[in-house]
Amino acid sequence: xxxxxxxxxxxxxxxxxxxxxxxxxxxxxxxxxxxxxxxxxxxxxxxxxxxxxxxxxxxxxxxxxxxxxxxxxxxxxxxxxxxxxxxxxxxxxxxxxxxxxxxxxxxxxxxxxxxxxxxxxxxxxxxxxxxxxxxxxxxxxxxx
Amino acid sequence: xxxxxxxxxxxxxxxxxxxxxxxxxxxxxxxxxxxxxxxxxxxxxxxxxxxxxxxxxxxxxxxxxxxxxxxxxxxxxxxxxxxxxxxxxxxxxxxxxxxxxxxxxxxxxxxxxxxxxxxxxxxxxxxxxxxxxxxxxxxxxxxxxxxxxxxxxxxxxxxxxxxxxxxxxxxxxxxxxxxxxxxxxxxxxxxxxxxxxxxxxxxxxxxxxxxxxxxxxxxxxxxxxxxxxxxxxxxxxxxxxxxxxxxxxxxxxxxxxxxxxxxxxxxxxxxxxxxxxxxxxxxxxxxxxxxxxxxxxxxxxxxxxxxxxxxxxxxxxxxxxxxxxxxxxxxxxxxxxxxxxxxxxxxxxxxxxxxxxxxxxxxxxxxxxxxxxxxxxxxxxxxxxxxxxxxxxxxxxxxxxxxxxxxxxxxxxxxxxxxxxxxxxxxxxxxxxx
Numbered sequence: 001x002x003x004x005x006x007x008x009x010x011x012x013x014x015x016x017x018x019x020x021x022x023x024x025x026x027x028x029x030x031x032x033x034x035x036x037x038x039x040x041x042x043x044x045x046x047x048x049x050x051x052x053x054x055x056x057x058x059x060x061x062x063x064x065x066x067x068x069x070x071x072x073x074x075x076x077x078x079x080x081x082x083x084x085x086x087x088x089x090x091x092x093x094x095x096x097x098x099x100x101x102x103x104x105x106x107x108x109x110x111x112x113x114x115x116x117x118x119x120x121x122x123x124x125x126x127x128x129x130x131x132x133x134x135x136x137x138x139x140x141x142x143x144x
Numbered sequence: 145x146x147x148x149x150x151x152x153x154x155x156x157x158x159x160x161x162x163x164x165x166x167x168x169x170x171x172x173x174x175x176x177x178x179x180x181x182x183x184x185x186x187x188x189x190x191x192x193x194x195x196x197x198x199x200x201x202x203x204x205x206x207x208x209x210x211x212x213x214x215x216x217x218x219x220x221x222x223x224x225x226x227x228x229x230x231x232x233x234x235x236x237x238x239x240x241x242x243x244x245x246x247x248x249x250x251x252x253x254x255x256x257x258x259x260x261x262x263x264x265x266x267x268x269x270x271x272x273x274x275x276x277x278x279x280x281x282x283x284x285x286x287x288x289x290x291x292x293x294x295x296x297x298x299x300x301x302x303x304x305x306x307x308x309x310x311x312x313x314x315x316x317x318x319x320x321x322x323x324x325x326x327x328x329x330x331x332x333x334x335x336x337x338x339x340x341x342x343x344x345x346x347x348x349x350x351x352x353x354x355x356x357x358x359x360x361x362x363x364x365x366x367x368x369x370x371x372x373x374x375x376x377x378x379x380x381x382x383x384x385x386x387x388x389x390x391x392x393x394x395x396x397x398x399x400x401x402x403x404x405x406x407x408x409x410x411x412x413x414x415x416x417x418x419x420x421x422x423x424x425x426x427x428x429x430x431x432x433x434x435x436x437x438x439x440x441x442x443x444x445x446x447x448x449x450x451x452x453x454x455x456x457x458x459x460x461x462x463x464x465x466x467x468x469x470x471x472x473x474x475x476x477x478x479x480x481x482x483x484x485x486x487x488x489x490x491x492x493x494x495x496x497x498x499x500x501x502x503x504x505x506x507x508x509x510x511x512x513x514x515x516x517x518x519x520x521x522x523x524x525x526x527x528x529x530x531x532x533x534x535x536x537x538x539x540x541x542x543x544x545x546x547x548x549x550x551x552x553x554x555x556x557x558x559x560x561x562x563x564x565x566x567x568x569x570x571x572x573x574x575x576x577x578x
Binding site: 005011037038042064 | 519520521524525526527528529531532535553554555556557558559
């Protein structure tokens with residue numbers, strides 16, 4: 001009920017992201033979602049890709065420091081206010097978001113949220129019970 | 145301008161100085177041989193007895209002493225007097241990895257104070273001056289040394305200690321400080337702060353005595369221009385007594401070593417061979433008047449040149465150049481001794497690999513110490529807060545090990561320059577040596 005996010009350590013200096021993107025390009029890795037958290041001297045790049053295993057092999061080979069974390073991916077209606085309902089459900093159940101970001105696909109009418117929470121499985125069950133559709137890793141390929 | 149604190153000593157003939165050194169060296173060697181097993185053992189190992197030392201010319205026969213010996217002998221191993229005769233300790237700044245504790249009898253402190261008084265007088269000080277001491281007080285020798293020298297001279301002494309710049313400047317203005325004693329980087333910072341506050345016209349400083357860290361001629365001119373003073377260098381080390389081992393006179397070409405208390409030699413740091421005057425090598429000191437903690441042939445690791453040319457100031461004691469470098473990997477940052485091995489210890493203790501690089505720079509005349517640490521999968525997390533917390537943990541551990549703030553910079557794996565497979569550990573951008 002979760003998807004695998006790859007988080008990559010990048011130094012905060014010109015050219016780092018381009019170099020990284022070139023590596024993915026070279027191996028024909030398709031990104032679905034991307035976000036960057038920045039500290040003073042480094043950044044953490046978080047991404048959802050079509051093939052996590054292949055990406056991990058490529059990154060390891062290239063010497064990047066990275067980790068793979070299960071995160072919640074949730075399909076929500078693409079209209080104002082739909083995020084409010086999801087967040088309310090999480091709030092009422094005492095689930096705190098560590099970070100979140102959004103992406104959309106070619107599928108019309110839907111938007112996707114990535115939630116990083118402490119207990120992803122419990123959160124997923126709550127959301128399913130609330131009528132939301134969580135995306136699991138095997139669904140990811142269909143979104144590309 | 146002929147101003148001496150002890151003219152008969154400071155301008156004594158070379159013959160007189162040699163006579164003092166011969167007599168005092170012989171006495172000191174007997175003293176340590178009888179009272180310090182550590183020395184007796186070192187001398188026996190080298191096959192030398194006190195009877196072999198008849199004058200300064202026999203000094204080369206004696207074994208060297210290094211910082212490692214001081215560490216091995218910590219705390220009492222080199223103490224030459226019963227503790228009941230000692231009245232004070234001082235210790236090297238912040239370096240827990242290689243702490244050195246030096247002991248003093250009241251007589252040792254009196255002589256140390258005299259050395260510092262000579263330095264203050266050489267900088268134009270008299271009993272009518274107001275001596276503003278903002279070296280740290282406590283275990284660090286800077287504050288107590290200049291404080292004692294100022295008392296000995298009879299000047300009004302302001303025991304300010306370090307920090308609280310606003311208060312420093314307020315006292316300087318209100319009490320009319322005329323001689324400033326602190327590290328050169330703090331002097332530069334004070335100068336900036338005084339100018340920023342528009343108080344340059346309200347200070348009465350005429351001279352500064354700045355030591356405990358290396359500084360360039362450029363920095364001297366900068367401080368002199370900003371404060372409208374003459375800036376004098378002072379040299380010393382806790383092991384030997386503290387500041388005042390050597391000091392600059394009005395000629396400002398090298399520092400006069402107080403040769404009635406310390407014998408200086410220059411050696412080849414690789415072979416230990418004594419080099420003739422004028423050659424560059426490692427400075428070695430023998431203290432010949434200390435009671436509690438005399439050091440024989442102590443290797444300072446400072447690379448210097450000795451100059452015996454007559455000095456226009458009239459002092460006859462040999463002059464040492466500003467240190468031109470180090471023969472080990474020790475760095476002096478903000479007046480604090482930093483060994484790369486200490487940084488390595490912190491990294492290993494916290495579970496990091498020893499892939500690091502130290503970058504020392506000087507911005508606005510203040511030293512900055514940065515440690516680049518290569519990121520590892522174990523340290524990494526997808527959550528920024530966790531990575532930042534680990535970074536902060538390292539900063540805190542280094543602060544408690546070194547006593548100064550260290551900026552930690554996490555860098556990509558394998559990004560630290562390796563030359564021929566060996567990492568380049570230290571980059572010193574300060575250009576303070578020559």
